[in-house]
Amino acid sequence: MISNNFVLNVIRFISLVLVQVLIFNKLNFFGYINPMVYILFLYWYPIKQNKELFIVLCFVLGLFIDFFSDTMAINTAATVTIAFLRPSIMRFVFGVNYEFQSFKLGNATRLQQFTFLIVLIVIHHLMYFILEIFSFGNIFLILKKVFSISLATLVLCTLFSSLFSVAKE
Amino acid sequence: MQQIINFIIRYRSFLLYVFFMLISIAFTIQTHSFHQSNFFNSSSWITGTIYSASNSVTSYFDLEDENRLLLEENKQLRYLLFNSQEKNAVQLDSIKQSYTITSGQIIKNSYALHRNYLTINKGENDSVFPDMGVISSKGIIGIVENTSNNFARVQSILNANSSINAKLKNTNIIGSLKWNEESYNVVQLIDIQRHVQLNVGDTIVTGSQSSIFPENIPIGTINKFSLDTAKSFWRIDVALFNDMTNLKNVYIIDNKNKAEILKLEEDSND
Numbered sequence: 462m463i464s465n466n467f468v469l470n471v472i473r474f475i476s477l478v479l480v481q482v483l484i485f486n487k488l489n490f491f492g493y494i495n496p497m498v499y500i501l502f503l504y505w506y507p508i509k510q511n512k513e514l515f516i517v518l519c520f521v522l523g524l525f526i527d528f529f530s531d532t533m534a535i536n537t538a539a540t541v542t543i544a545f546l547r548p549s550i551m552r553f554v555f556g557v558n559y560e561f562q563s564f565k566l567g568n569a570t571r572l573q574q575f576t577f578l579i580v581l582i583v584i585h586h587l588m589y590f591i592l593e594i595f596s597f598g599n600i601f602l603i604l605k606k607v608f609s610i611s612l613a614t615l616v617l618c619t620l621f622s623s624l625f626s627v628a629k630e
Numbered sequence: 631m632q633q634i635i636n637f638i639i640r641y642r643s644f645l646l647y648v649f650f651m652l653i654s655i656a657f658t659i660q661t662h663s664f665h666q667s668n669f670f671n672s673s674s675w676i677t678g679t680i681y682s683a684s685n686s687v688t689s690y691f692d693l694e695d696e697n698r699l700l701l702e703e704n705k706q707l708r709y710l711l712f713n714s715q716e717k718n719a720v721q722l723d724s725i726k727q728s729y730t731i732t733s734g735q736i737i738k739n740s741y742a743l744h745r746n747y748l749t750i751n752k753g754e755n756d757s758v759f760p761d762m763g764v765i766s767s768k769g770i771i772g773i774v775e776n777t778s779n780n781f782a783r784v785q786s787i788l789n790a791n792s793s794i795n796a797k798l799k800n801t802n803i804i805g806s807l808k809w810n811e812e813s814y815n816v817v818q819l820i821d822i823q824r825h826v827q828l829n830v831g832d833t834i835v836t837g838s839q840s841s842i843f844p845e846n847i848p849i850g851t852i853n854k855f856s857l858d859t860a861k862s863f864w865r866i867d868v869a870l871f872n873d874m875t876n877l878k879n880v881y882i883i884d885n886k887n888k889a890e891i892l893k894l895e896e897d898s899n900d
Contacts (some may be wrong), residue, residue: 469677474714479680481678482680483684486740487739489741489742490838492741493742493744494742495742495854512643513642513643513646516643516646516647516650517646519653521651528674528676528677528682529677529680529738531740531743531745531746531749531783532743532745533657533658533745534652534653534654534657534658535658535659536655536656537653537654538651538654538655541647541650541651542647542651543656545643545644545646545647546649547785566770583783588672591657592655593743593744594744
């Protein structure tokens with residue numbers, strides 16, 4: 462069971478990196494919208510797992526994306542941030558249920574899953590674009606990018622997550 | 631001591647987060663300055679191999695367009711060759727040539743970020759090294775920044791750090807070419823004195839002060855111009871000849887006299 466889980470996560474990791482850099486980084490919808498679907502790794506990752514290992518994994522994930530897209534280390538910073546905040550976000554979204562040992566992502570309601578995804582995406586994108594633009598003189602540019610790209614990421618992530626369901630994991 | 635260890639154990643995920651965050655911010659800030667970005671770049675072996683594998687599939691889709699472009703360029707070069715007055719147009723003695731040209735293909739392009747980089751499939755094994763110029767048949771693209779054995783990363787002119795010497799065609803009025811990060815087909819030419827007469831549609835080419843590009847490589851045409859805030863220089867928007875979103879075949883230019891020019895400039899600065 463553990464090894465099964467491990468293999469599944471490795472496959473997810475590699476395929477999300479490849480899908481991100483080979484397909485979605487080249488999308489350039491309207492000239493600047495490149496959805497970041499690799500956030501799904503953080504959405505799908507098993508809940509009751511070692512927190513520290515998870516942060517290290519997300520660091521490596523962000524590093525790979527940065528290597529490929531020449532974006533310095535801003536993907537890494539944004540990904541590590543949501544990896545660290547994930548337990549708090551889950552407590553906020555799923556409430557007390559989350560504390561139970563038997564809780565699974567698939568058991569939550571659709572609305573809760575959706576909210577969880579939205580919060581992850583918005584925090585990640587906010588962090589990402591603040592670091593990318595690196596000055597608050599461009600606050601409207603940051604907000605415009607965060608809004609439009611979050612929307613695109615959300616649509617694609619929702620499609621992907623319903624395509625590859627994690628219900629009974 | 632016990633308390634310190636307890637503290638570390640209790641807040642271990644927070645400390646881990648702070649540690650990784652500091653690492654990534656250090657990398658980000660370090661790469662803001664030129665020529666230190668050796669770690670984070672797509673010219674490394676693994677990324678280059680994956681990109682060229684993907685490129686070997688996707689490059690078939692636009693073969694027809696690329697062939698047409700190359701044919702047009704050949705036509706132009708033939709025209710120049712047949713109409714040139716000089717009899718020995720091709721100099722065979724390699725010592726007398728000041729530029730060498732390598733051809734390459736772009737395997738990764740980006741133009742939607744603030745600091746855009748391209749990756750090409752030529753590296754040190756093909757004698758491509760940092761600070762060489764990269765152009766396409768229509769105009770300039772950027773400058774090589776990092777190289778590995780088989781790949782090179784090119785700083786695009788659509789990069790906030792980019793600064794290239796440029797001038798008005800057929801004059802010696804020079805300025806520098808920057809990008810204000812707004813549109814991927816418009817760059818800015820600054821440092822042109824206000825007494826200079828400008829017209830919309832004037833052609834901008836590379837200047838003679840650059841040790842990277844030869845003179846008179848086309849860049850674009852003047853789109854609009856206005857005075858800067860100090861009212862002493864023009865701020866010119868230049869519409870690029872190149873479509874930066876659709877690039878494939880490029881030429882990498884090496885100035886053989888570059889080392890000599892740089893050494894001379896360095897000596898005279900001392």
